[in-house]
Amino acid sequence: MTERQQTRRRERRNREKQEDLALRRLSDAAETAAAQVTSLLKLSSYLVSVLDPQAILANLIPRLVEVLPSVQAGIIWIDQLGRLRPSATFGLPLTPATAQDLNACQLRAGEGIAGLALQRVESQIMSTTLGYRETAALISPINETLFQHLNEQLPRQVTVAAMPLRVGPETIGVLELINLGTPEIHPPWRPLEQADIPVLQTFANLAASAIKNAQLYDAAQRSARRLKAFDAVVTAISTATDLNDLVQSVLAVVLELVSDASGALLLLDPLYDRLSLAAHRSLPPGGPETLAQLVVTEAPCAEVIHYGQPMQRLLLEERGEGVFLKAGMVECSYLPLLAGGTVAGVLALYGASGLNSRADKDLLMPICNQVGFAIANVRLYADSTSERRKLNTVVTSIAEGVLLCDAHGRLTLANEAALRLLRLDSLPFEQPLTAMPDFYRMRDLDGRPLTLEQLPFTRALAGEIFQDYRLILRGSSGDETVMSFSGAPARSDDDLIEGAVVVFRDITANQKLERAKDEFLAVAAHELRSPLAAVRSYADLLLRREQQRDEGDSRDLHGLTILTQQVSHMLRMVDNLLDVSRIDAGQLDLQMQQINLVHLANQVLDQQRPAAGNRTLQIEASNDELLVTCDTLRIRQVLTNLISNAIKYSPNEGIITVRLNRITESLTENQPPSSSAVVVSVSDEGGGITPDQQARLFQRYYRARNRKAEGLGLGLYLSRQFVQMHGGTIWVESAEGSGSTFAFSLPLSSDDVP
Missing domain, CATH: 3.30.450.40 (GAF domain)
Structure with missing residues (x-):
C-alpha cells in the first residue's frame, strides 16, 4: 500500500470519527431536548393540579430552573389594568433595596422586553454582553433608576427571553426567563437560543392556563366563603x-x-x-x-x-x-x-x-x-317605638277627640276621648269615607245631610286647614250633639299628603249658650232701638237749636255733638245686632234695584269726610257709571263699614282710596271665576294685619288684638253676609307695616251691562 493510499485511509477514518461524534452530539441534543420537553410537560401537569394561584406563581420559575440548564433566573409579570406588575421573581442576585424597587415597579406596554412582548403579543429574545439595560429599548423615566441598578447588579453577559402568558385571545401577563451564567459558574450550561422559543412559548401558554384556572377557582372559593359568611351574618341578624x-x-x-x-x-x-x-x-x-x-x-x-x-x-x-x-x-x-x-x-x-x-x-x-x-x-x-309610645301618651291625654286617617281616608288611630264623644266601644278602623256620613249620622247646622266633600277628613285630605267646623251628630236614641272639628293634612317630606288628622270636641252646651246669647241680644236690641231712636231724635233737635242760637255756649255745643255721635254709634250697634238676628232667623230680605255704584260710593265718602280729619279720601273708577242690581241699603252698609274701618286704623295725613272696576275674571285665588262683575276695594296706609288674624276677621264678634277702636266685631261679619247674599265674595289683602286692602265683588246681570 502506497503512502498516498495510507493517507487517504487515515483521512477517511478521521471523517468517520467526526461524523460519529456529530451523530452522537445530535443524539445527545435530541435526548436532552426530549428530556427537557418531557420535564416541561411534567411541570405543566403539576401546575394544572395546583389550585392556589400564589403557589403556582411562587414555584413556577424555581422548577423551570431545575429542568432548563439555559435558565438561571426569571420574573413573572401579571397584567393589571394595562400595566405589568411583578408577581414572582427568582434567581436574581439583587440587593434588598433593588429587589423591593423591582417588586413595586410597573411596566407599560412596549416598556422593557416584557412590555414589548405584551404589546406585540409574541415572544422576544435578546442576548447582550453590555448588561441587562440593553435588553430594554424603551424605559420610562420612572423606571430608569431601577433598570440602571439591575444593569449594575446582574452579569454583563445575559440572554433574556419574554413569552406572553396567553389564554386563548387573552394575555394575562409575561413570563421573563434570564440566562445569567457561564459554563464555569453554572454547569451544566448552554445559552438560551431562538430554537428554544417555540417550546417555551407553548409552556408559557400552558402555565397561563394553569394560573387562570387557579385564579378562577380561588375566586369561586372566595365567593363561596363570602356567601357562607353572608348567610351566617344574616342568620345572626335575623335571629x-x-x-x-x-x-x-x-x-x-x-x-x-x-x-x-x-x-x-x-x-x-x-x-x-x-x-x-x-x-x-x-x-x-x-x-x-x-x-x-x-x-x-x-x-x-x-x-x-x-x-x-x-x-x-x-x-x-x-x-x-x-x-x-x-x-x-x-x-x-x-x-x-x-x-x-x-x-x-x-x-x-x-x-x-x-x-x-x-x-x-x-x-x-x-x-x-x-x-x-x-x-x-x-x-x-x-327610637320609633319610643316615639310611638310618646305619641300615644300625648294623644291619649288630650281631652279632645283625635282621629287619624291614611291617604285613602281610612281611619288608623283614635284616642279614648274620640270613642267617648262618638259613643262607640271600638272604632271601625279602615272605614271608608263614603260610609262615614250615614254611620255617624252627620248633618250641618241646618240639619241637611253631609255630602262626601263636606266631611272633615275629605277637606283635610284636599289640603285644607280648617278650625271650628261645626256639625251635628245624631245618636242612636235620636239626641243631637254639636261637634266642632279642626283638621289639617299630614304631609310627607316631599310635601305629598299621606293622611290627615282631625281634632273635635263637644260644643253642644256652648252652642246652646251662644243661641241663648243671640236670642237675648236680639230681644235686647229690639227693645233698645225704640228708646235710642227717640234719644237720637231729641239729641239732634237740641243740637240744631244750640247751633241756631246767636250766643250759644261752645261747651254745650261740644257736649251735644258728642252726645249725638255716641247715640248714633249705639244705634248702629243695635242695628247690627238686629241684622245678625234676622240673618240667623232667615228673615233678612234684600230689596233689589239697579243703582250707579260710583254715585253710591261718592255719597258714602262724603258722609265719612267729617270723621276723616286730616286723612285724604279719594275714589278711582274705571267708568263714571257702573250699574249694578243690589240692595242699596246693605251695600251702603258694606261701604260704610270698610271706609269707616280704614279711617279708624289709618294714620293722620294718610290716604284712603276707593277703587271700582269691572272685571271678567277672578282677581284673587279666593274669588270664584265670574264672567262679569264689579270689584270695589278700599285701601289704607295703616299698620297692616297678620296672616293669622286675617283668617278670622270675618267671623262674628271677632276683633283683632292690636285694634283699639270701639265696636262689637260685627261690621266685617255682616259685610261678608250681605256680599254673599248678593252672590259676591269679600276678601282682604294685607301685610304688616304695609297697609290693608278690603275688597268685594258683585256679579253683574245682563241688565247691568250697558
Missing part, C-alpha cells in the same frame, strides 16, 4: 332578639372567618361623639377597659370614623394600643360598620403578624355594611 344579642352573634361569626384573631365591636354615639364597647372576644387583660369608652378624636380608629374607610396597620403604642402589644400582638384591622354613608360603629381585630393578610377586606367589608344597616335598623326601631 337576634335585641342589639346586644345582634353584636355578640355577629362578632362570633366574623372571628370564625379570621383565624387567630381577637375582636371587638364598637358602636358610635354621634350625639356625644363617643365609641362604646358593645361586644368583645379573646381580648387580652386590660383590652375591654381600654376600649370601653373612647372619644372619637382620641380613638385609635378615628380615621375610620371620619372617612368611612378600613384601616390595617401595625399596632402603635402612641395610639393607645400598648395593652395589645404587651400581649404579643403585632397587627390590627379597623373596619367601619356602614349604614349607607353613615358610620354606625367599628369592627376592631387584633392579632399576631399576618393578621391583615388573613383579614380579607373584600370579604369583611360587605359583611360590615350588612351589620351597619342592621344596627341602624335596630336603633331606628327602638
